[in-house]
Amino acid sequence: MFSPPKNPSAVRSIVLVGDQQRAFWFERVLGRKQNDAARRKIVESVAQERPDLVVLLGDQVFCGALASDWRRYDRLVAPWREAGLSVCCLAGNHDYYLNPKRGRKHLRSRFENQQETPWFRFEIGELLLIGLDSNRWVLGRRRWKEQMDWFADRLAGARARPEIRGVLVCLHHPPFTNCRIGWDREELHEALLPEFLSTRKTLAMVSGHTHAFERFVKGEKTYLVCGGGGGFRMSLLEGADQRHRDRCTLPCPRPFHYVRIDRKDDGLHFGIWGFDGVEDPLRSIDQFRLDYPKVEGSSKRPSGEGENSSTA
Numbered sequence: 001m002f003s004p005p006k007n008p009s010a011v012r013s014i015v016l017v018g019d020q021q022r023a024f025w026f027e028r029v030l031g032r033k034q035n036d037a038a039r040r041k042i043v044e045s046v047a048q049e050r051p052d053l054v055v056l057l058g059d060q061v062f063c064g065a066l067a068s069d070w071r072r073y074d075r076l077v078a079p080w081r082e083a084g085l086s087v088c089c090l091a092g093n094h095d096y097y098l099n100p101k102r103g104r105k106h107l108r109s110r111f112e113n114q115q116e117t118p119w120f121r122f123e124i125g126e127l128l129l130i131g132l133d134s135n136r137w138v139l140g141r142r143r144w145k146e147q148m149d150w151f152a153d154r155l156a157g158a159r160a161r162p163e164i165r166g167v168l169v170c171l172h173h174p175p176f177t178n179c180r181i182g183w184d185r186e187e188l189h190e191a192l193l194p195e196f197l198s199t200r201k202t203l204a205m206v207s208g209h210t211h212a213f214e215r216f217v218k219g220e221k222t223y224l225v226c227g228g229g230g231g232f233r234m235s236l237l238e239g240a241d242q243r244h245r246d247r248c249t250l251p252c253p254r255p256f257h258y259v260r261i262d263r264k265d266d267g268l269h270f271g272i273w274g275f276d277g278v279e280d281p282l283r284s285i286d287q288f289r290l291d292y293p294k295v296e297g298s299s300k301r302p303s304g305e306g307e308n309s310s311t312a
Contacts, residue, residue, distance in 0.1 A: 001109070001110055001111070001112055002080070002081070002085075002086070002087035002088070002089075002110060002111050002112065003086060003087075003112045004053070004086055004088050004112060004113050004120075004122060005052060005053050005086040005122075006086075008053075008122045008123055008124045008125075009123065009124065009125045010052070011052040011053050011122075011124045011125070011263065012052055012262065012263050013049075013051040013052050013053070013260060013261070013262050013263070014051060014052065014053045014054075014055060014124075014129075014260070014261040014263070015046050015049065015051040015053070015054045015055070015258055015259065015260050015261075016054075016055050016056075016057060016170070016206060016226050016258065016259040016261070017042060017046065017054065017055075017056055017057065017226075017229045017258045017259075018056070018057035018058065018059070018172075018207070018208025018209070018226045018227040018228065018229050019057070019058070019059045019092070019208045019209065019211050019227040019228070019229045019230070019231040020039055020042070020043075020056070020059065020060050020061075020073070020076070020229040020230045020231070021059045021060065021061050021062040021092075021094050021230075021231050022034060022035075022036070022039075022061070022062055022069075022072070022230075023035070023062070023231070023232055024062045024063070032232035033232055033233075035230045035231070035232065035256070036230075037278040038230050038256045038275075038278055039076060039229065039230030040076065041256070041275065041278050042228075042229055042230060042256060042257075042258055043076055043077055043079055043080065044079055045258070045273070045282060046080070046085075046258060047079040047080055047082070047083045047085065049260065050083055050085065051085070051260065052086065053086050053087075053088070053122075053124075054080065054085055054086065054087040054088075055087075055088055055089070055090070055129075055131070055170055056087065056088070056089035056090060057090055057092070057170060057171075057172055057206065057207060057208035057209075057226060057227070057229075058089070058090045058091055058092025058093070058094075058095060058134075058171075058172030058208050058209070059092030059093065059094040059095060059172065059208060059209070059227075059231065060073055060089060060092070060094075060095055061073050061094060061095060062094050062097070063094065063097040063098055064091075064094060064095040064096050064097050064098070064099075064100075064102065064103025064106060064107070065097060065098035065099035065102040065103055065106075066098070067106070070106045070110070074110075087111065088111060088112075088113035088114075088120065088122075088131065089107065089110075089111045089113065089114065090118075090131050090132070090133065090134075090170060090171060090172050091103070091104075091107060091114070091118050091133050091135060091138075091172065092135075092172040092208065092209065093135055093172065093173075093209070095107060096135055096138050100138045104118070113131070117147075118133035118139070118147075119131060119132050119133050119147050119150060119151075121154055123164070124263065125263065126163060126164060126165040126166065126292070127164075127165070127166050127167070127168060127263060127268070128154070128158050128164050128166070128167045128168070128201075129167075129168050129170070130151065130154055130167065130168070130169045130170070131170045131171070132147065132151060132169065132170070132171040132192070133147060133171070133172075134171040134172045134173040134185070134188060134207075135172070135173075136187055136191075144191075148191050148192075151192070151195060152195050155167065155195050155196070155199045155202070158199065158201050159199055159200070159201065164201060165201065165292040165293070166201055166202075166203045166267060166268065166290070166292045166293070167199065167201045167202045167203060168202075168203055168204055168206065168261075168268070169192075169196060169202065169204070169205045169206070170205075170206045170207070171188075171192075171205070171206075171207050172207060172208055172209050173185045173188060173207060173209045174207040174208075174209055174210055174214075174223070174225045175188040175189055175192065175193065175205065175207070175223060176214075176216050176218070176223050176225075176243070176244050177209075177210045177214060177225055177236075177243075177244075178214060178236040178237040178238075178242050178243055178244060178246060179210040179212065179234050179235075179236055179237075180234070180235045180236060180237055181234060181235075182209070182210050182234070184243065192205075196221070197219070197221065200220075200293050201292075201293055202221060203221075203222065203267070203268060203290045203292075204221065204222040204223065204224060204268075204290060205221065205222075205223050205224070206223075206224045206226060206259070207223075207224070207225055207226070207227075208225070208226055208227040208229075209225070209227055210225045210227045210234055210236075211227045211228060211231040211232060211233050211234040212225065212227060212228065212233065212234050212236055212252070212253065212254040213225065213226060213227075213228055213248055213250075213254045213255070213257050213272060213274070213285065213286065214236065214244075214246050214248060214254075215246060215247040215248045215286060215288075216244045216245065216246065216247065217247060218244075222290060224259070224270075226257065226258070226259050226272075228254060228255060228256045228257035228258070228274060229256070229257075229258065230256060233252075233253035233254065233256070234253065235252050235253065236252050236254070238251075238252065247286075247288075248285070248286055250285060254274075254285075255274030255275055255276050255283075255285055256274055256275055256276070257272050257273060257274030257275075257285060258272075258273060258274075259271070259272050259273075260272075260273060264289075266289070266291055266292065267289055267290050267291040267292045268289065268290045269287075269289045270286075270287060270288050270289065270290070271284060271286075271287045272284065272285045272286040272287065273285070
């Protein structure tokens with residue numbers, strides 16, 4: 001079983017990986033590639049980096065009810081167990097497929113952070129990391145409200161505590177995406193964004209689901225889509241057809257990738273590392289930083305569009 005870090009305050013590096021699921025047989029009939037070698041390369045590259053924490057953004061497998069899918073996944077991530085990495089996960093829609101109860105059972109048996117509730121938080125020094133389950137259809141009305149109340153309480157606590165300088169929110173479904181076969185999640189706009197936007201310390205909302213890398217800056221907030229862990233690569237709306245201005249200008253399909261976040265004194269430094277073919281070396285496909293919001297008596301500026309510095 002994968003466990004969270006024993007001392008979250010000591011975490012300095014975090015890696016985010018999204019959408020590692022294999023293509024099912026009918027997807028391959030449709031021409032979607034299997035990408036087993038790309039999945040292995042992502043896992044092995046992360047194992048070599050030895051980050052302090054790995055956060056999985058959901059869709060670890062194609063069908064969460066199938067024990068065979070999970071056994072195959074266990075073999076895939078064996079390098080992380082051998083490296084002794086701390087790993088926690090979010091549930092994606094595929095992790096619940098066919099039978100959500102069985103999917104939950106498989107998640108709980110592999111990830112300690114999933115044993116009590118499908119949402120979680122870690123206090124990583126001055127950073128509050130919040131993980132949410134965006135599968136409203138699985139949670140149902142009562143559990144969804146319980147999670148949203150919990151989320152609001154965590155943000156209220158962050159606003160009241162000066163030692164918390166920044167908040168990072170992770171979930172599976174993206175509130176915004178330019179995916180050609182996907183859409184913005186309006187239910188997330190209603191449920192999450194009012195609290196997220198009204199909390200000055202929230203820096204970014206990170207999701208998967210769309211199998212591509214996207215970076216949006218809206219007002220003072222950053223939204224990342226990081227679904228490049230090995231699922232079939234998706235096409236995005238480009239140019240004038242975009243629903244949202246994407247700060248990543250790479251052509252489609254976007255590279256397979258993972259995200260590394262380094263916690264620094266001034267805020268969070270993001271590096272996105274990827275490749276197109278498994279024979280290609282890892283390369284930086286984007287990098288930027290998000291400064292912690294200014295506090296009274298500090299000369300630091302708040303994070304936001306002006307403070308998103310990037311070399312890509």
